[in-house]
Amino acid sequence: MVDLTRQSMQEIFHLLYSKLLEVYLEKNSTAIEGIAYKMINLLQDLDELIQTGKTFLLGKWIADAKSWGTTEGEKLQYEWNARNQITLWGPRGEIRDYAAKKWAGVVADYYKPHWEVFIREMQMSLDENRAF
Numbered sequence: 001m002v003d004l005t006r007q008s009m010q011e012i013f014h015l016l017y018s019k020l021l022e023v024y025l026e027k028n029s030t031a032i033e034g035i036a037y038k039m040i041n042l043l044q045d046l047d048e049l050i051q052t053g054k055t056f057l058l059g060k061w062i063a064d065a066k067s068w069g070t071t072e073g074e075k076l077q078y079e080w081n082a083r084n085q086i087t088l089w090g091p092r093g094e095i096r097d098y099a100a101k102k103w104a105g106v107v108a109d110y111y112k113p114h115w116e117v118f119i120r121e122m123q124m125s126l127d128e129n130r131a132f
Contacts (some may be wrong), residue, residue: 002053006102009046022121023115029126036119041114058105061086085129 008033022033050056065082069075084090087110089098125132 002049002056006046006053006056009042009049010102013042013046016042020122024122024126025130027126029123032123036123039119040112040116043107043112046102047104047112050102050107051104056103058101058103061101061103072109075127095110 016035020032020035020039023035034064052062060077062082065078066075082091086099086106087093087097088099090094118127123132
């Protein structure tokens with residue numbers, strides 16, 4: 001049930017994003033605020049939902065990765081690799097979101113802040129009449 005609801009929420013988010021792009025092209029600053037509010041709240045709700053499903057927990061992914069290490073140094077390296085793979089893969093983050101995961105802890109702490117910045121910059125570009 002968690003997975004089905006998660007997928008539905010992702011589909012709704014995609015529809016909201018499409019609408020966000022539409023109102024941005026129309027230069028409708030007021031509509032951006034309303035859609036942005038729904039998008040950010042949906043991400044928070046999604047994170048809360050997936051916290052209830054054991055297969056959607058970032059902590060399990062990290063613990064599994066660390067379990068392969070035989071020394072503290074290896075455990076730290078495997079943890080870094082596990083985190084890096086799902087966010088900014090590569091030594092300098094060359095491939096962003098390569099293995100994107102909708103896991104509790106990743107949605108609220110990684111994706112939500114990215115969307116907040118994206119939407120804020122979009123809004124500011126309209127407010128300041130400059131390119132986005």
